[in-house]
Amino acid sequence: MRVVTRGFASVLAFVAKELLEVIRSPAALVSLTLGPVLIMVLFGAGFNGYSPALRTVIVIPPDSGLSTDVSEYADAVIGIDVVDVVPDRGPAEERLRLREIDAVIVAPASMQDRFLAGEQSVVDVMINVSDPIASVNAAYVVKTLSAELNRRILEEVARHGIAEAVKAGSPDAWDIPPEVIAAPTRADLKNVAPTEPAVVSYYGAAILAFILQHIAVSLIALSLVRERTRGSFELFRFAPVSAAEVLVGKVIACVLITGVVAVAVTLLLVRVLGVPLLGDPVQLGLTLALVSAASLGLGVVIAVFSDTERQVVQMALLVLLASVFFSGLFLNLDLFRPLARPFMYLLPATHGIALTQDLMLYGWTSAPWHFAALGVMAVVLLVGGSALLRRQLERA
């Protein structure tokens, strides 16, 4: 009983000490609580999530029979911003080289004549972009453009054909409008998701788990390494306190701190930025607690293998960088080869992002195994970290 009481007192001593240290350190307070909140505000206010339209010049040869009026092409294809229509491709290509514009579209000469002659025309599209995503986007836009041109040609031909049929004494031909002949079907998209897709909602929910992971990893790793470099481990080694008590005290304090940050960021997301919270808040709380616990375990392991605070910062940034690319924050996990995915699931943020997005935007999760994965990570990392820490304390 005495050992339990004194152990409890030791744990509480560490909890109180950690909280006081964080409260007394203004820089840590700012970076831990105000930092994430400011990031969220800037993200919500500044990010629109859409790729900019390609600034495009259309080259229309004089004998093409197409309109040279810029306004006629204004809304022709989504993703293209027609800034000019010119007759010669030379000056247009020069503007493209100088990167004044992003694309040049060259309409074929005598397009309708070639069609009626049974020949295929080629629309030349030139782009000048190094961004691979913009390049993929341009390819999609070009396909859309080609389909749109084909539709217009077919429509014109159909109109011409119907007129000829009527002249030939077939009045039924009036019943099929030329635009239906040119495009017999059209897709009508209906999104059954319970919330309208919105950039702030989608990324806001993800960033909640992402930020929490970074704070938890940095907080506990820095705290432990600071104790070691300061020489406090020597004091702990000699004092009647176990490695488990040191760790439990620190973990409880860090969970409380990350809990405050999580509540603050969640309130900001839901109340200020309008991110929906359709799921059970308790489940969301459980998710964030598990992300914190697993991330704290990761932080303990980082602390054990770091000699200085600088190393901790470097390793925490590496984890952050890995999370930017591999946690599903900005790049969907399905974009990666299956071989790479196990590595991605080693990051607490990967599971956290999947769960927070599901719970906030759908109200439920189709992959509850993420809870179990986070739980297992938390237990393995914290127990393993505790064992490694005990060895370090013994050597202090």
Next chain:
Amino acid sequence: MQKEPAAVVLDGASRTFGDLEALRDVSLRVETGSILGVIGPSGAGKTTAIRLMTGGLAPTAGTVHVLGEDPRHLRRRTREKIGYLPQQFTLYPYLTARENVGFVASIYGLLWFRHGRRVREALKLVELWTVRNRLAARMSGGMLRRLELAAALVHDPALLLLDEPTAGLDPILRASIWTELHRLRDAGRTLIVTTQYVNEAEECDEVALISGGRLVALATPEELRRQALGGQAIEVETEEAFDAAELEGQPGVLRVIQTTPHTFQAVVEDAGIATPDVVEAITARGATVKSAREWVPSFDDAFTTLVERQAADVSNEQEEAA
């Protein structure tokens, strides 16, 4: 009445770091209720000796026992009886003096009323109670040392290992700290104190002089002086010039050191017995003794003599081995 067991026992303890022999074959016993001063030049092995006692290091040869246990595997109850003041500041800059000492009190298992009372007593003892709400980050070096001392004392330990507790303190505060250490000793506590101030050896019941990783001397302060001189010394002043060499061979006189034509020191086995004989011998040689009194060398002198002697011995050993 049965004698209490020794608080700390080192038996042939050695510690090496690679090729470096930081401590070699050190044997000593620290009796309960005494103060052992560990002195020696910088890098002599004092902190290594303390760290063997804290269990921070394992001996590479020999054994170490603290309160009857291996310090590498002390029981929780035994740990609660030991206070440790490391050489560097290990407390927390963003906690106040009271919070820092309170934290240490908590990890040493002090609860509720006793916790508050002991924190207050410890801070009053080191004269920090009036600044108990000041952050450690805003304290001077001397105040931080006192704060650490308060933290080491807060749980009223039976054994205190203090690594340079008076480093960086002014003489008045050092004196008050020693007064408190004596009070603790008189209350039955055992203290092991390393110090860079050689003259503080006088404050200890026994002194372990370590140099080059070896235990050069382990004795009371008085005996340490005696070992340095090879006996006791009489300082003699004569009216006329006197050649002290004339006294060599005189019974009880071990050697003489002429300091000026009118003054010399005679190293004798016992100053109390030898002084009248020396005065008589000088008078018999036609000189008049102006004064003759026991000369007590400073600890700096004794320390320097012993360390130099040990260095010479090591050098001779190495030459012989070569």
